[in-house]
Amino acid sequence: MALKGGGGGFSRKSRASSEIPTSSLADIAFLLLIFFMVTTTFRKEKKREIQWPKAQATKKVDSKRKNILHIWLTKQGTVWINDQNVPFDQIAGVVRPIYAGNRQLVVEVRADRDVPYHEINTITQQLQAAGAVRVVFGTRLAQRVSRPRR
Amino acid sequence: MPLLNRRERVSDEIPTASLADIAFLLLIFFLTTTVFNEERGLPIVLPEKSKEQAVAAKNIIFFLVQPDGRVQVKRGQSEETQTVTADQVSGIMRQELAANANIIAAIKTDPNAPYRDMIHVLDGVKEAGAERISLQMLGED
Numbered sequence: 001m002a003l004k005g006g007g008g009g010f011s012r013k014s015r016a017s018s019e020i021p022t023s024s025l026a027d028i029a030f031l032l033l034i035f036f037m038v039t040t041t042f043r044k045e046k047k048r049e050i051q052w053p054k055a056q057a058t059k060k061v062d063s064k065r066k067n068i069l070h071i072w073l074t075k076q077g078t079v080w081i082n083d084q085n086v087p088f089d090q091i092a093g094v095v096r097p098i099y100a101g102n103r104q105l106v107v108e109v110r111a112d113r114d115v116p117y118h119e120i121n122t123i124t125q126q127l128q129a130a131g132a133v134r135v136v137f138g139t140r141l142a143q144r145v146s147r148p149r150r
Numbered sequence: 151m152p153l154l155n156r157r158e159r160v161s162d163e164i165p166t167a168s169l170a171d172i173a174f175l176l177l178i179f180f181l182t183t184t185v186f187n188e189e190r191g192l193p194i195v196l197p198e199k200s201k202e203q204a205v206a207a208k209n210i211i212f213f214l215v216q217p218d219g220r221v222q223v224k225r226g227q228s229e230e231t232q233t234v235t236a237d238q239v240s241g242i243m244r245q246e247l248a249a250n251a252n253i254i255a256a257i258k259t260d261p262n263a264p265y266r267d268m269i270h271v272l273d274g275v276k277e278a279g280a281e282r283i284s285l286q287m288l289g290e291d
Contacts, residue, residue, distance in 0.1 A: 022170060029173030036180045053266045055273035061189035068189055108191060117215070117268050118261035121287040128196050136191040139269060 046083050048072040053113035054142035061136050067104040069095070069132075073111035077119060088119070091126035099132045110138040192269070192276055194283060205254060211246050213239060213275070214288060215259040219267045236267060239274030247278060254282040261287055 050072065061068065071091070072080040079086045086094050099105045107127055111120060127135060212224040214231065221239060222231040225246075234242065246253050255275045259268045268285075275283055 023166070025170035026166065026173050029170055029177055033173055033177040033180065036177065036184065040180065040184050053269040055192055055269055055276075057192060057273050057276035058190050059193065061191060061193065063189070065189070106193075108189060111265055113264065113266035113269065115265045116261060117259040117263045117265055118287060120265055120268070121259075121261070121285075124196055124285060128199050131198070133196040133198055134193070135196055136189070136193045137269060137272070138189075138191040139273075140190065142273070 045070065048074055048080055048110070050074055050110060050112040051114065052138065052140040053111075055139040056142045058139045058141040061106065061108065063104070063106045067102060067106055068136075069098055069105055069107050070138075071095075071107060071109050071123060073109065073115055073119060073123065075112040075114055077115065079123070088122045088126070091123060092129040095127060095130040095132050099130055105132055106134045106136060107132050108136045108138050192272055194272075194285070197284075209250065209252050210254050210256050211243070212256045212258055213271050215257065215263050215267050215271055217260045217263045219263075219270075221271055236270040236274060239271050240277045243275050243278035243280055247280060252282075253280075254284055255280045256284040256286060258286045258288050261289065 069081070074080070079088060079091060081091070081094050084094075095107065109120070109123060111123075124135065127133070207227045210226055212222075214222040214224060215236075216222065219236065221234050221236050223234055223239075223242060224231045243255060246255075257268065257271055257275065259271075272283070272285075
């Protein structure tokens with residue numbers, strides 16, 4: 001104990017704060033919070049219950065979210081566009097004004113994997129009639145253990 | 151004077167020690183409740199109405215998707231078909247593309263075939279790197 005009392009250097013050292021400065025932590029947290037709040041966009045559309053078809057060639061759609069229109073087709077054969085139930089023969093009538101308002105429109109067909117193909121065919125024909133020719137078939141990436149031989 | 155002494159001990163600063171905790175709590179709440187919509191799929195461009203073009207038969211390979219999931223491959227004019235599984239499509243398409251870069255993959259699906267089988271074939275064709283793809287329905291010409 002005598003050693004500690006005698007040394008002048010020891011007393012100078014202890015003057016430095018041993019605490020981590022936390023006063024700016026709140027600022028950092030709020031900054032991040034505000035960033036995430038501002039960049040988050042909410043889509044009003046309700047998700048429909050579908051079983052996604054699987055595909056290995058699944059790609060991300062490189063289009064802005066506002067340029068993407070979803071057409072949901074459930075297993076029961078009901079079509080939903082912007083939360084509205086649309087009969088098959090009126091899809092073109094619904095999509096045409098949307099496409100007219102946004103020429104960059106990409107239509108994503110989100111169909112259940114078990115629907116018969118003629119329903120998909122009707123949708124693509126209706127989209128052709130509406131002029132919206134850029135289509136994406138919504139899929140999920142297939143997980144396969146081994147790659148097929150080339 | 152003991153009363154006055156006690157009064158002066160109350161801090162005149164707003165307690166900011168818990169502010170960081172509150173902010174991080176909110177931050178984590180927003181981070182976990184945010185769902186990023188993932189737009190993923192197989193892109194394709196449909197032909198525009200009244201812009202159908204005639205294509206030489208030798209440049210077409212047909213994939214006929216049957217309701218039971220089998221795929222029949224038909225090349226150009228030849229009438230003979232070869233029955234394969236959907237998994238073999240990508241290999242076949244790769245060979246065809248190597249032989250003829252202008253080849254068009256026409257996927258003709260039976261009206262009652264499930265959508266997943268058509269996607270399976272489209273996936274194979276896309277994986278092989280084909281750019282020119284046509285979607286049709288069987289029994290509709």
